[in-house]
Amino acid sequence: MHNERFGAMALLVGLALGMVSVSSAAAQDVVGVEIRTVDLGNGVYALFARGGNMGLSVGDDGVYVIDDQYAPLSARLLETISGLSDGPIRYVLNTHWHGDHTGGNEAFGETGAALVSHENVRARMETGLAEAAFGRSIEPAAEAALPDITLSQGATFHFNDLEVQVIHVPSAHTDGDSIVVFEGANVIHMGDVFFNGFYPFIDVRSGGSLSGNIAGLELGISLANADTRIIPGHGPMGDLADLQAARDTLVTVRARVSELISEGKAEDEAVAADPLADLDEEWGDFFITSEMMVRTAYQSLTQ
Numbered sequence: 001m002h003n004e005r006f007g008a009m010a011l012l013v014g015l016a017l018g019m020v021s022v023s024s025a026a027a028q029d030v031v032g033v034e035i036r037t038v039d040l041g042n043g044v045y046a047l048f049a050r051g052g053n054m055g056l057s058v059g060d061d062g063v064y065v066i067d068d069q070y071a072p073l074s075a076r077l078l079e080t081i082s083g084l085s086d087g088p089i090r091y092v093l094n095t096h097w098h099g100d101h102t103g104g105n106e107a108f109g110e111t112g113a114a115l116v117s118h119e120n121v122r123a124r125m126e127t128g129l130a131e132a133a134f135g136r137s138i139e140p141a142a143e144a145a146l147p148d149i150t151l152s153q154g155a156t157f158h159f160n161d162l163e164v165q166v167i168h169v170p171s172a173h174t175d176g177d178s179i180v181v182f183e184g185a186n187v188i189h190m191g192d193v194f195f196n197g198f199y200p201f202i203d204v205r206s207g208g209s210l211s212g213n214i215a216g217l218e219l220g221i222s223l224a225n226a227d228t229r230i231i232p233g234h235g236p237m238g239d240l241a242d243l244q245a246a247r248d249t250l251v252t253v254r255a256r257v258s259e260l261i262s263e264g265k266a267e268d269e270a271v272a273a274d275p276l277a278d279l280d281e282e283w284g285d286f287f288i289t290s291e292m293m294v295r296t297a298y299q300s301l302t303q
């Protein structure tokens with residue numbers, strides 16, 4: 001189970017960073033994944049497959065989609081969505097620019113949906129990234145995959161009798177993150193600002209930061225109550241307590257790595273000190289290992 005999970009995550013990261021060809025056997029593996037929907041009430045659904053978790057609002061106005069996974073999954077995702085609604089997909093909101101959240105943009109855009117994101121998402125997709133995380137590069141996205149509508153702070157969509165509030169979180173998982181509140185349904189989609197149950201990937205090379213990620217989690221906490229259902233970018237459905245646990249863990253990571261930095265330790269020495277040993281069993285079992293968490297924290301805190 002552990003290995004299977006790790007393999008899936010390694011593939012996810014590979015695809016996110018554009019280092020796995022979509023024509024490869026790995027992409028076939030993606031096509032075979034199970035697509036699972038969870039009904040959250042009021043026409044709101046969470047949708048789980050292989051990439052970043054999706055959120056949907058379905059109703060008289062049509063369909064509002066948050067994130068769209070990988071291109072090889074688009075046909076099956078569109079089929080799944082058409083099973084929930086006869087209406088058109090009106091909007092696709094990208095929570096950030098990573099390929100496991102934007103890979104379906106072309107196919108979803110072709111259905112007539114408007115692609116929406118923070119302005120930094122479009123800018124990063126347009127230029128790509130020569131030195132992305134994990135020593136890889138990301139090619140510029142095709143014109144048809146670029147968001148049509150960009151926002152700098154936030155926007156509210158009055159849709160399906162809900163207020164769909166898109167709120168930009170600066171410098172968290174990346175520099176283009178949005179979280180989405182389905183006001184009226186008590187559901188929040190956190191994007192990759194929230195990895196539920198394991199150390200998060202913080203993409204410092206895409207403008208993310210540890211303290212910004214903590215602030216983003218704090219924002220989610222301030223918007224949630226005990227009954228709020230929270231869709232994380234990765235991991236299972238969560239709630240307020242899960243958000244608080246993720247925040248608490250990152251606060252601990254920050255405190256411990258900050259202390260090593262103030263003692264004058266170099267990055268490798270900080271890793272060697274193994275400051276997260278007591279947290280690893282609970283939080284280090286996904287694709288971000290203890291070492292990666294310490295290195296990310298160190299790099300973010302010394303920028």
Ligand SMILES: [Zn+2]
Pocket residue numbers: 096098173192
């Ligand atoms: Zn991401």
